Amino acid sequence: MCVRPELDPDVDDEAPSGPDITPYDEAHFLTYLRLLDADAEGADWAEVSRIVLHRDPVDEEARTRRCWESHLTRAHWMTKHGYRRILEQAIEESRKVH
Secondary structure: OOOOOOOOOOOOOOOOOOOOOOHHHHHOHHHHHHHHHHHHOOOOHHHHHHHHOOOOOOOOHHHHHHHHHHHHHHHHHHHHHHHHHHHHHHHHHHHHHO
16 A cells, blocks of 8 residues: 555545556545445435535535445445455565565
8 A cells, every 4th residue: 555544535526436446545445434334324425425525415415426426336346346456456566576
């Protein structure tokens, strides 16, 4: 991992969607975990967006909803596929060192 995860970072309008772990993903690991926890608890998307994503679901409902959906989708991707990429990228990096 090249970027240290941040405790409560601001977020872009959309999370990455490619097949690799990005520096943005690394910085937002905790954001993804918070979204997954909230989703598992059935928390209201608007409240989660306000607290975790620092977005205003009242003034910008559509934009905030897309942001929440994008980041939650990426969080789920991380648990199903992304963790493998973390391992693969770590192996690639260790080979470059040796």
